[in-house]
Structure formats: structure tokens, C-alpha cells
Amino acid sequence: MSVRRVAIIGLGLLGGSIGLAVQRHLPGVATAGYDNDPAVRRRAAERALAETIHDSAADAVRGADLVILCVPVGAMEAAAREIADALEPDAIVSDVGSSKQTVAEALSKVLEGHCVIPAHPVAGTEDSGPDAGFATLFHHRWCIVTPPAGADPAQVARLVDFWEALGALVETMDPQHHDLVLAVTSHIPHLIAYTIVGTASDLEQVTRSEVIKFSAGGFRDFTRIAASDPTMWRDVFLHNRAAVLEMLDRFLADLALMRGAIQAGDGETMFELFSRTRSIRRSIVAFGQDDARPDFGRKDHVAGEEDAAPEAGAVRPGCGD
Amino acid sequence: MSVRRVAIIGLGLLGGSIGLAVQRHLPGVATAGYDNDPAVRRRAAERALAETIHDSAADAVRGADLVILCVPVGAMEAAAREIADALEPDAIVSDVGSSKQTVAEALSKVLEGHCVIPAHPVAGTEDSGPDAGFATLFHHRWCIVTPPAGADPAQVARLVDFWEALGALVETMDPQHHDLVLAVTSHIPHLIAYTIVGTASDLEQVTRSEVIKFSAGGFRDFTRIAASDPTMWRDVFLHNRAAVLEMLDRFLADLALMRGAIQAGDGETMFELFSRTRSIRRSIVAFGQDDARPDFGRKDHVAGEEDAAPEAGAVRPGCGD
Numbered sequence: 001m002s003v004r005r006v007a008i009i010g011l012g013l014l015g016g017s018i019g020l021a022v023q024r025h026l027p028g029v030a031t032a033g034y035d036n037d038p039a040v041r042r043r044a045a046e047r048a049l050a051e052t053i054h055d056s057a058a059d060a061v062r063g064a065d066l067v068i069l070c071v072p073v074g075a076m077e078a079a080a081r082e083i084a085d086a087l088e089p090d091a092i093v094s095d096v097g098s099s100k101q102t103v104a105e106a107l108s109k110v111l112e113g114h115c116v117i118p119a120h121p122v123a124g125t126e127d128s129g130p131d132a133g134f135a136t137l138f139h140h141r142w143c144i145v146t147p148p149a150g151a152d153p154a155q156v157a158r159l160v161d162f163w164e165a166l167g168a169l170v171e172t173m174d175p176q177h178h179d180l181v182l183a184v185t186s187h188i189p190h191l192i193a194y195t196i197v198g199t200a201s202d203l204e205q206v207t208r209s210e211v212i213k214f215s216a217g218g219f220r221d222f223t224r225i226a227a228s229d230p231t232m233w234r235d236v237f238l239h240n241r242a243a244v245l246e247m248l249d250r251f252l253a254d255l256a257l258m259r260g261a262i263q264a265g266d267g268e269t270m271f272e273l274f275s276r277t278r279s280i281r282r283s284i285v286a287f288g289q290d291d292a293r294p295d296f297g298r299k300d301h302v303a304g305e306e307d308a309a310p311e312a313g314a315v316r317p318g319c320g321d
Numbered sequence: 322m323s324v325r326r327v328a329i330i331g332l333g334l335l336g337g338s339i340g341l342a343v344q345r346h347l348p349g350v351a352t353a354g355y356d357n358d359p360a361v362r363r364r365a366a367e368r369a370l371a372e373t374i375h376d377s378a379a380d381a382v383r384g385a386d387l388v389i390l391c392v393p394v395g396a397m398e399a400a401a402r403e404i405a406d407a408l409e410p411d412a413i414v415s416d417v418g419s420s421k422q423t424v425a426e427a428l429s430k431v432l433e434g435h436c437v438i439p440a441h442p443v444a445g446t447e448d449s450g451p452d453a454g455f456a457t458l459f460h461h462r463w464c465i466v467t468p469p470a471g472a473d474p475a476q477v478a479r480l481v482d483f484w485e486a487l488g489a490l491v492e493t494m495d496p497q498h499h500d501l502v503l504a505v506t507s508h509i510p511h512l513i514a515y516t517i518v519g520t521a522s523d524l525e526q527v528t529r530s531e532v533i534k535f536s537a538g539g540f541r542d543f544t545r546i547a548a549s550d551p552t553m554w555r556d557v558f559l560h561n562r563a564a565v566l567e568m569l570d571r572f573l574a575d576l577a578l579m580r581g582a583i584q585a586g587d588g589e590t591m592f593e594l595f596s597r598t599r600s601i602r603r604s605i606v607a608f609g610q611d612d613a614r615p616d617f618g619r620k621d622h623v624a625g626e627e628d629a630a631p632e633a634g635a636v637r638p639g640c641g642d
Contacts, residue, residue: 098538122535122537122538123537124538125615125616126602126615126616127615132615141537142534142535142537169534171534181527181531181535182535182538184520184521184524184527184532184540185521185531185532185535185536185538185539185540186535186538186540187538187539189517189539189542190539191576191579191583192517192576193539193542193598194579194594195572195575195576195579196509196510196572197598197602198594198597198598199568199571199572200505200601201598201601202575203505203571205501206501206505206506208601208604210502210506211505211506211601212601212604212605212608212610213463213490213608213610214443214463214465214503214507215605215610215611216444216462216610216611217419217443217445217503217506217507217508217510218507218508218510218511219505219506219507219510220605220611221510221514221542221543221545221546222510222542223598223601223611224542224602224611224616224617225539225542226595226598226599226601226602227599228595230591230592230596230599233591233595234588234592234595235588237582237588238583238586238591241583241584241586244583245580245583248576248580248583250520250524251516251517251520252573252576252580254516254517254523255512255513255516255569255573258512258516259566259569259573261558262512262559262562262565262566262569263562263566265559267555267556267558267559270551270554270558270559271551271552273515273516273519274515274547274549274551274554274555275551276519277518277519277522277544277547277548278547278551280518280521280532280533280544280547281447281518281544281545282548283529284533284536284544287533287534289533289534289536289537290536290537290541290544290545291619291620293620294447294448294453295447295545296616296617296618296619297617297618297619297620298611298617298618299612299614299618
């Protein structure tokens with residue numbers, strides 16, 4: 001591993017996981033961390049998310065040959081300004097943002113003359129903040145590296161090596177294509193999930209308590225994604241607007257077709273769609289991108305009560321006859 | 322338990338789980354099963370989904386004081402016709418269908434004079450068929466019982482007792498309200514999931530392989546639901562049309578608002594929605610309707626490789642400098 005010191009700016013789910021993953025998988029590599037929230041810095045120090053936690057972004061990046069910005073995409077430009085003067089001349093500056101075109105432009109502008117190679121590890125959970133990270137978050141997940149035109153291949157290779165060392169699979173593509181791919185595999189799913197959870201919360205005919213009780217019929221799956229960090233996701237939609245709108249309109253057109261099929265009682269159109277969507281699930285499981293167990297392997301009981309299932313003797317006697 | 326013999330018509334995920342659950346929790350109660358597919362009957366016998374597997378629905382229901390129809394809602398009427406002449410006079414006929422108004426009407430018409438009490442256990446996985454069932458499927462899940470006007474309270478109580486004995490929580494409501502509640506907590510989530518998986522499969526700009534690789538960004542969650550049984554779901558949308566269209570139009574209106582916010586770069590509207598959707602997730606977890614662990618507690622690695630995470634020594638040396 002040619003990287004010797006990694007600076008992590010932003011110590012939430014992604015930044016914290018990188019810090020823990022480096023300490024586990026690359027024990028010879030130093031980790032320096034910074035977050036602009038003092039409470040997050042304190043918690044990061046308690047959890048040892050990085051070996052050293054600094055009081056300024058500039059302090060954190062001094063001496064680092066790899067700097068990773070782990071802040072919401074709307075905060076990338078400000079973070080870049082904070083580190084610009086303290087950066088080592090040959091340091092790679094990368095990030096973990098979920099949209100890449102606007103981030104690449106912002107970083108390249110602010111950090112002109114530095115080696116900027118944006119990246120996006122496609123990994124996460126619905127949790128956020130300094131308690132959310134864990135060392136294995138990137139195992140068997142893909143990290144997309146989006147080198148700008150003219151990037152030094154040697155530096156790109158260093159970044160690729162780094163992510164592979166954390167357990168990730170790496171693919172490179174241009175930022176435009178990244179933004180289109182992620183619009184469909186991540187951004188639209190989040191938008192839909194946030195929206196349906198909002199719809200269900202606002203109904204006058206169905207109570208919130210009913211929505212919660214009967215959520216195991218499918219709705220609860222959407223609430224997980226809709227519990228993701230609001231700032232991060234607002235920024236994604238502000239920064240990947242064109243690709244999101246393009247994919248959203250494709251989805252809306254398809255949904256209008258299904259609406260028409262329901263209205264017309266056209267079971268054939270429904271059956272055709274519902275049959276062919278099964279195979280993509282099988283592929284995702286086959287390619288190691290999801291748990292093969294039914295229901296994601298959920299422990300579908302109240303914690304600690306798995307063995308407290310009712311037994312015949314415990315049931316109150318029938319009162320019906 | 323006042324029920325002595327249960328007949329289960331249809332031995333897929335739900336029917337099989339009922340058979341296994343009765344054998345576990347109500348060992349004194351006899352179970353008789355039937356499925357109209359001979360291959361399913363053979364497999365059901367191998368797995369002992371019921372103590373006896375019969376070659377006709379009529380044979381299965383003879384002597385049963387509780388009959389549960391576990392077939393797609395579009396097949397309920399035909400199943401009712403098959404059993405009508407063999408039913409015991411005081412038997413309760415119930416079902417597990419995901420829509421209740423049309424089922425209640427069909428069963429009451431065909432089984433006039435018999436005690437029909439429709440019900441719907443809100444539980445399941447994406448798997449289907451005689452291999453999918455398991456005895457604990459109903460633990461801590463809600464079962465909605467929808468007694469027709471004038472139903473004998475004693476018979477309703479027997480059915481409630483039965484479901485509670487299998488580990489379920491029971492609520493009674495009228496079928497119209499059930500259909501509206503389930504439209505939002507189950508049917509619309511399934512429709513959305515099927516549709517977005519279809520959209521993602523059909524894009525010319527993004528390959529199917531990319532969709533699979535980068536599905537951990539959120540998309541993979543939707544593929545689970547979109548792997549559910551196509552016949553069952555076609556029937557749900559054919560039978561709960563009005564409530565589904567009503568809820569779908571609410572969702573579409575909300576999605577149009579979010580589309581407008583994205584187009585206008587209105588971060589405040591997005592942030593407001595993305596912030597308030599978190600609390601409903603917390604309630605679902607607090608009320609025991611989902612796994613509290615991040616990411617549903619997914620084992621987010623390739624099976625068997627949890628301990629094979631890359632170590633520093635195993636990484637190829639940096640090739641970049």
C-alpha cells in the first residue's frame with residue numbers, strides 16, 4: 001500500500017467506517033480525522049474512528065497523502081476551501097459523494113493544481129453520525145472511481161488499491177455515467193421511499209397507528225431507506241437534478257402504464273411485469289449484492305422473544321362455544 | 322382451543338406456514354391439507370405441512386371445524402365451490418387473502434348458510450410455494466379479521482383465539498377499511514417496487530449488469546418485494562382496484578410535488594419531508610414490526626466469507642508510484 005497517511009474530513013457513517021476499516025485492514029497506515037461539529041469530534045475520539053482527531057480540517061490534512069472528503073455533496077466546496085492551503089503537493093483528494101459531476105467540478109475549481117480523483121463507495125445503512133460507522137461496511141461493495149480527464153494513472157491506481165484494501169470491488173467510469181446509474185439504483189429509490197412514507201403519514205382515512213401496525217405487508221421496507229440522513233439526501237437531489245428527473249420521468253411513465261392496467265382490469269400486463277422482475281432479484285443475490293435469506297434474513301421477532309412464542313398451554317381457552 | 326381440526330386449502334407460503342404453526346403451537350389440533358397442484362401436494366407431504374394431505378379439497382374439509390382458504394384471491398370463489406358440499410354445518414370458513422371486500426362477497430355468495438369469517442394475516446416473505454413456509458411466520462405479526470355484519474361473536478372469538486395461538490396479534494375491522502389500509506401499507510409498496518424494477522431493467526443508458534452491481538445504493542431493497550408471487554399480486558390489484566387507485570393517486574400527487582421541488586432546486590421542501598419520515602421508522606421498530614438492527618440486520622457479505630475480509634498482507638502492492 002503506497003498510501004501512508006489518510007485524512008478523513010467528516011466523521012459520520014462513511015468517514016467513520018473508512019477510519020475503522022483502515023485501522024483494521026491497513027494497520028501501517030496513519031489515520032487523521034476532522035469533523036466541523038465538536039460533539040462529533042468528541043464521539044469520534046471516544047470510538048477511535050481515526051488515530052488522531054484534529055480541531056481543524058487543515059491540521060488533519062497536513063502530511064496526508066490521501067484526503068477523503070466525507071461530507072454531504074453540498075458541503076464539498078466549503079470543505080475543499082478549508083484544506084486547500086494545507087494540502088501536501090502530491091496528495092490525492094477524493095470523496096465519497098453520491099453524485100459526481102458537480103462534486104468533480106467544485107473540487108477541481110477550488111483545488112486547481114492538486115490531484116483530485118472523486119469516488120463513490122456504494123455502501124451504507126440508514127444510520128448516520130459518528131456512531132453509525134463500522135469496519136466492514138465496504139466488504140464486497142462496489143466503489144466507483146471517476147477520474148477526471150487527464151488524471152495521472154499512477155494516482156488513480158493508488159486510490160483503487162486503497163479501496164480494494166478496504167474490501168471493496170472497484171469500477172471506474174466517467175462522472176456523467178455514474179450520475180445516471182446512481183439515479184436509478186439509488187436516488188430514485190430513495191425519492192420514492194421518502195414520498196410514500198410521507199403519503200402514508202398524511203392520510204386522513206388511515207391512521208398512523210394502522211400504518212405502523214400493518215407495515216409488515218411491505219411498507220416497512222421503504223421506511224428503512226426513508227430514515228436516511230436528510231441533509232445528505234437533499235444535497236443529492238440538488239446536485240444530481242438532471243439525471244434524477246430523467247429517471248423519475250421514466251419511472252412515472254411506467255407507473256402510468258400500470259395504473260392504466262389496474263383501472264382496465266388488465267391482469268395480463270400486470271402478470272407479465274410481475275413475472276420478469278423476479279430474475280433481477282436472483283441476479284443481485286447471485287452476485288453477492290444482497291442476503292440470500294428470505295426477508296433479508298430479518299430476525300422477525302421482538303428482540304429476545306424468539307423462544308417466547310406462544311405454546312398451546314398458554315393460550316386462553318376458546319370463548320366461542 | 323375450541324378448534325379440533327383445521328383444513329388448509331392451498332399449501333404455499335401461507336398455507337404451509339399455518340400447517341406448521343398449528344403442529345407446533347396446537348399439538349392437539351388435527352391438520353388436513355390440499356393443493357390443486359399434485360407436485361405441491363407431494364412436496365407438502367414430504368415436508369409434513371399438514372398431518373394428512375388429501376387428493377381433493379372436499380376430502381380435506383370433511384370433519385374440519387375450521388377451513389382456511391390459502392389461495393390467490395382470484396381463486397377463492399372456485400375453491401369455495403369445491404368445498405361447499407363437504408363442509409360441516411358448523412365449520413368456520415376463513416381465508417388469508419390480501420383484499421377482503423371482494424373475497425367476503427364471493428365466499429358469502431357461494432357458501433350461503435355457512436359461517437364465513439374472512440381474515441388476513443399481514444405476514445410473508447418474498448418466497449412462495451410449498452418450500453417457503455415456516456412455523457414462526459405469524460409471531461408478533463398482525464392478523465386482521467373482518468367479520469361480516471351479523472357474524473356470530475362466538476365464532477369470531479374462536480377464529481381470533483386460533484390466530485393468537487399461532488403467535489399473531491389480532492385486530493378486527495370492516496373489509497372496506499381493511500382494503501384501504503392494506504392498499505397503502507402493502508399494495509402500493511408492491512406496485513411501486515415492481516414498477517421501478519421493471520424501469521431499471523429496461524433502460525438503454527444503464528445496463529442490467531450495472532443495475533445489479535450498484536444495487537446496494539437502495540434499489541436492492543425494492544427487488545425483494547418485486548420477487549413476490551406474480552399470480553397472487555395480479556389478483557390483489559384486480560380485486561382491490563378502487564382502494565389501490567385512490568392511494569396511488571395520493572402518492573402520485575405527492576411525487577409530483579417532490580418532482581417540482583427537485584426541478585426548482587427547492588431544498589427546503591425536500592429537507593422538510595426527509596426529516597419527518599424518520600420518526601415513522603422509529604415507531605415501526607419500537608412496536609416490534611421490524612428489526613432494529615441497521616440494514617434490517619442483513620449479513621452484508623457473501624455467505625461464508627465474513628471472516629475472509631481482506632487483510633493488509635493480502636493486498637497487492639501499490640502500483641501507482
